[in-house]
Amino acid sequence: MNDVARPYPPQISIPATYMRGGTSKGVFFKLGDLPAAAQVPGAARDKLLLRVIGSPDPYEKQIDGMGGATSSTSKAVILSKSESAEHDVDYLFGQVAIDKPYVDWSGNCGNLSAAVGPFAVANGLVDAARIPQDGVVEVRIWQVNIQKTIVSQVPVVNGEVQETGDFELDGVTFPAAEIPVAFMDPAEGEGAIFPTGNLVDELDVPGVGLLKATLINAGIPTVFINALDLGYTGTELQAVINGDDQALEMFETIRAHGALRMGLIGDISEAASRQHTPKVAFVAPAADYVSSSGKEVRAADIDLLVRALSMGKLHHAMMGTAAVAIAAAAAIEGTLVNLAAVSGKPDSGKRHAVTFGHPSGSLRVGAEASFVNGGWYIEKAVMSRSARVLMEGAVRIPGDSF
Template identity: 70%
Template sequence: MSFKPQLKIPATYMRGGTSKGVFFALTDLPNEAQQAGAARDALLLRIIGSPDPYAKQTDGMGGATSSTSKTVIVSKSTQVDHDVDYLFGQVAIDKPFIDWSGNCGNLTAAVGAFAISHGLVSASRIPDNGIAIVRIWQANINKTIIAHIPMHNGEVQETGDFELDGVTFPAAEVLVEFMAPADKNAAMFPTGNVVDDLLLPESVSEFAQRGLSSIRATMINAGIPTIFVNAVDIGFTGKELQDAINNDATTLAFFEQLRAHGAVKMGLINHIDEAKARQHTPKIAFVAPPVDYVASSGKSIKADEIDLQVRALSMGKLHHAMMGTAAVAIAVAAAVEGSLVNIAAGGKPRSQVVFGHPSGTLKVGAKASFTQGNWQVEKASMSRSARVLMEGHIRVPETR
């Protein structure tokens, strides 16, 4: 029996923020994978090493966590006044599934650098020294993102002294601005309320075990659809690290049930069973007022250094730091008086907050206003860093 040789596809492995992913220029993909569909998904799954029943992704580029099982496709933009289109795929680890329903805010920080290095941005927009402004069209959610990319002697500057909790080594700072991050075709608060009492069926064992028939929740569409609940209402302090959550199958099942019921309430799905095919969105997070705690790195975080605590789950597990898009949701919700995020941060108007997460702290900002009976947000911003880890070619067996 004869077997075909592996495909050889140009690719770049990059870190963006606290995530890693495999980046492709659209035109470098095989013809059948340049369009959305089964062929593209099958190729990317095989590249990442999914589905893997061992949950290790040993035979692929994935790192066996939600933060490292990601793919990005970049192309010249089809939109006016934009430089590039950016498409993100969150790859499931143990299932043959790629979720295209949302963005990755962390990897967004690497898109501008990738686009410049691959000639996808007009040379007239790139200074030899200074800051290149890359206008990104986020194709998953149809939103504009502005990335401020430092340049030195005509090349992207990746090294620097900017430190980001959750990333071991310093690098150059990349400012990322998420323009009008709320869905313009939907309310920022889909239920019409800043805080809801989310009814929970007592027949669901995960709720019954905690004595919950309802829970207060802030459900917001900004950056990424996110459900915020109070840590104390579900038996947590808000300063938990990964092991406290991820080693407890019962707790993980509880969060998934809570996420599914919140998704129905937000109008994202019609029935809780549909949440299985929408793992990337919405996110679920719990918040608490600031307290002293020790981050996963051993770093001591003092209560007076932060405005609140936030812990968020991604793809069914507590995230080791914070997803970039969820950080946008935190920034926007903090700016809205009366939201659970705002209350945890002290209950006064906020244009920026510093929040604690399992790996340390992060500062985010947002401009929100109440106009004509609705909450609107102009932009949200945060600083990340990014760098190329490896570039060359991906080798992958044919999937047909």
């Protein structure tokens, strides 16, 4: 029976928009719409976002929240007019854990980056004088998590964001308008693209042994491993990896030791509280396979195969930030990504653009690399995504959630 004498706080309503960006979706907020306690970083903000998304959930379903129980759908974005004269909007991303009570602020979401520009234009975060009646508006985004610039080309028709179109993105069921996104100088923070100074390192991983690895810091810190060294072909789909607890444990061990070697953590025990970064991915030369949707992907149409894990599970397609890392690594001769891309091809060397196969299909990405002052530099990495509003209005959470 309900204890009618006990006072329960009412729910509160917070303006929000539910958006898809690339192969991810999340809940978008304007900073000023959040309750005062959540407008600054800290426990109140984290608790609010956890309750909105429906975490922590021991059932791992997020039934009582907006999350979709995958790393691709357990996300939150906070946007505001930029404090920088060189940018239009400040973009803060939170990766919300599904079964644990924390929000990881250590990196960006490249897929949701594609939705930031359209949201900013539609919600008054871009100067109205810059928005054409018909055409394209360039939205300059400051990515707060990694302190980097993202430039988004947002299509506009009749003064409003054009969301519908015929651009198809593998991993997304329906076509939409194309949004080119450029990640400028994508090495995260002020660190080197290769934190160890090497294009290829050897990782001594307990239970696995010595593994060759490319440890790169572009888009998002990523640990690349050869698929063959792990007993895989690179054509695997989600069920093969996510249904194998031993495999998931192995990948988490590789990720933790990669994080330690990259200097992202000071002790191996810290990896458990930093699940969003680094990512771990395995690569292989191009091969024929059938994607998760039944689409045939031909080796002749791609340069290499890549499978990546996010928040402890094989991703259904490819994280946008990891795609940036792939583009950057492919552009530098001698990395494991580059070697997989040029394997068996007569024109070996760096690649200005590659098309890689992932579980849902393929994606083309590009990057320009140069060796400057004794180190590698990536001017920008570019890819096309799409985005659209799924629902807008307000989310509700119990008033004592934060």
